[in-house]
Amino acid sequence: MNEQIRNSLEIHDYLNQQKQVVDSYLDDFLPSASEYPEIIHEAMRYSLLAGGKRLRPILALATTDALDGDFHRAIFLACALEMIHTYSLIHDDLPAMDNDDYRRGQLTCHKKFGEGIAILAGNALLTQAFQLLAEIPGDESLAPTKIRTIHHICRAIGSRKGVIAGQVVDLITQGKQFTRKELEYIHSAKTGALIEASVYTAAILAGADRDTRQRLRNFGSTIGLAFQIVDDVLDVTGSPEELGKASGKDTAGHKATYPRLYGLERSREIANELVEAAIQELSFLGDKSEKLKELAQFISIRRF
Numbered sequence: 013m014n015e016q017i018r019n020s021l022e023i024h025d026y027l028n029q030q031k032q033v034v035d036s037y038l039d040d041f042l043p044s045a046s047e048y049p050e051i052i053h054e055a056m057r058y059s060l061l062a063g064g065k066r067l068r069p070i071l072a073l074a075t076t077d078a079l080d081g082d083f084h085r086a087i088f089l090a091c092a093l094e095m096i097h098t099y100s101l102i103h104d105d106l107p108a109m110d111n112d113d114y115r116r117g118q119l120t121c122h123k124k125f126g127e128g129i130a131i132l133a134g135n136a137l138l139t140q141a142f143q144l145l146a147e148i149p150g151d152e153s154l155a156p157t158k159i160r161t162i163h164h165i166c167r168a169i170g171s172r173k174g175v176i177a178g179q180v181v182d183l184i185t186q187g188k189q190f191t192r193k194e195l196e197y198i199h200s201a202k203t204g205a206l207i208e209a210s211v212y213t214a215a216i217l218a219g220a221d222r223d224t225r226q227r228l229r230n231f232g233s234t235i236g237l238a239f240q241i242v243d244d245v246l247d248v249t250g251s252p253e254e255l256g257k258a259s260g261k262d263t264a265g266h267k268a269t270y271p272r273l274y275g276l277e278r279s280r281e282i283a284n285e286l287v288e289a290a291i292q293e294l295s296f297l298g299d300k301s302e303k304l305k306e307l308a309q310f311i312s313i314r315r316f
């Protein structure tokens with residue numbers, strides 16, 4: 013077996029095994045579907061437990077491992093990140109945004125439960141995420157670290173270079189000419205910011221020093237941009253079966269994408285170059301960086 017295939021099998025095994033860990037905690041952290049008012053809890057569970065790669069929580073756990081951080085704290089952060097991510101998918105799929113019928117291989121939340129409940133399910137997941145962050149276990153001495161973690165997540169998903177900002181620029185550039193600067197801004201904010209926060213906040217929670225945090229932050233933002241570029245490429249080259257959602261939507265919606273500006277081949281090269289640059293940032297971690305490196309490589313080779 014050649015080395016590339018072996019590495020690819022190893023990372024898929026690791027992702028599957030970590031996904032099971034994350035999924036079992038997500039299940040525990042969510043209200044039961046039989047709790048009143050049932051429909052909102054059903055909708056939250058429907059979208060959150062539908063599948064998905066769990067890349068953001070797995071990145072947070074891999075960062076925690078690399079820094080010898082505490083798993084029992086990090087899992088609260090990891091699940092909060094996945095709840096925020098799923099909230100963004102539910103709202104992104106709404107008729108007022110991308111108007112999608114399928115996500116994670118099943119009907120979108122609003123198609124299944126109606127728009128009102130889908131909006132509220134997204135809001136409830138966001139709220140539940142911040143409750144989890146406040147509940148990260150630890151005595152009073154951990155309070156400043158928790159506040160820093162929460163503060164960074166707020167910044168990462170907000171309207172100033174955060175996920176909301178990226179989504180806004182994505183919406184207002186649709187069908188229009190866009191510049192390279194706008195394109196990089198959309199991708200870094202809409203997708204990169206939460207991926208960066210997954211690594212950076214895990215480093216905060218693990219008590220990493222400033223230099224370590226900064227290097228991991230660079231790593232996270234660089235793989236975050238690469239992740240969205242690959243997403244653009246897969247929208248052109250992937251099938252709905254592989255992606256669990258419609259493909260070709262970016263072209264149909266005249267969205268600002270890397271393939272539109274650079275073509276497919278160059279877009280793939282840019283993503284690979286970013287992943288390589290991100291991996292260089294990790295050299296200071298020595299052998300402890302192995303899983304983070306593999307996760308970065310997965311971003312280049314992923315087909316879903």
Ligand code: GRG
Pocket residue numbers: 063064065066067096097099100101103104109116169170175176179202203239240243316
């Ligand atoms: C403030 C978080 C937040 C949201 C409000 C709706 C919205 C504003 C933003 C949308 C952001 C968005 C959907 C960006 C796309 C990110 C992306 C590449 C999603 C696909 O991620 P994967 O491939 O999906 O990790 P799975 O299903 O595997 O988790």
